[in-house]
Amino acid sequence: MTSHTLLDSNTHRDLRICVDAGADLGDGVMATLVVPSEFRRVQADFPILFRRETGRELFFAVALLGFETGENLFLDGARWDGGYRPLSLAIQPFLIGRPPGGEGSGQVHIDLAHPRIAQDGDEGVRLFDSEGRPTPFLDAIADRLGELDEGYRGSGAFFDALAEHELLEPFTFEVMLDDGSLHSLVGFHIIDEARLRALDAAALGALHAAGHLMPIFMALASLSQLAELARRKNRRRRDG
Template structure:
């Protein structure tokens, strides 16, 4: 269950949020949503794969953390073992809300039922004693804005990929050091062959529209698959 509310400096003056990592805080996930504007930061740590949910035509981009549901190989007890945390995870338990009328500037909303809502004196305050936003809340507002802007711009990116048929189905079967196998199915990646076959005019247009860089970043991120396998083997070896 969720309990979304517009953040209010009076109603939520004493609210605190836990910022550590943990499975009990919602971090035990195999993948997290990412957006093209974030790909440059993502690609140095996580593979970027694309997925289309059943019954939908639209694709989403995902930063991959593991090989099975609920597995996050970057979660080490209470520690996030990477120098970057995808925005869609970093902003929890906050989200962008819209006015009741629908249109208008985004508002900072919070899920009051989220496990990151702290009890007692745990966690970080959102407002100071005078009701002013703390540096933490200012940082969250910036990340929410970045994620919202990136999400809104992503439709044009995926439309461009569709126009040039640049996504191809991807599956991977991994044999681990203990002999077990894990399969990734139902994902897509950038079709490098079709990208190379595009003419200069088309590539120039993709560049002008801001799509070429995230395409390259998504391709570069695939080198992280071998690193993810190494993490899995290390986790198995460590028990």
């Protein structure tokens, strides 16, 4: 259940946000949306995989955080155990809204039903000061929202290019854990490295000129993080 509304300095003057990490705060997810413009930062910590939107041919990218539904191996109690926090998680409980009709600049909206809304008036971080001015925390959130919105809006051309050159292939990954249990990832795609290597100079040049080649390379590089994710899973099983 969500309750989205336009953020307002009068109505929400005293609102506070819980900024700790935690499964009960919305971080308990196996994967989270990422956009090509953040792939360079994402690949240092997480595998980048691709999925189709349900019932559609369109793809989107995710950072893989675990191997099971609701599992985030980068959560250590109330601590985020990673060098980077993907934008789609870092902006919660905020989102970009649009004026009626969908035209005009993006607006900062907030989900008032989100678990990050502080229930105790003394906990969490304020969004506005006593004069109704945005706090540095809210300014930082607005920057992240803008970056995510711009990245999402610009991602269509990236996925069109992948489709044009047939650069995505189905991906199944099986990991055998130290305790003998087997976990399988299905329903994902990855960059087809062989097809990428086979592209001629003109195609590669066009991808580079459009800014698509770097995120493609970052997505490929990120697959080395699958082994680290499996190690995290083994540590979690071993340590309880």
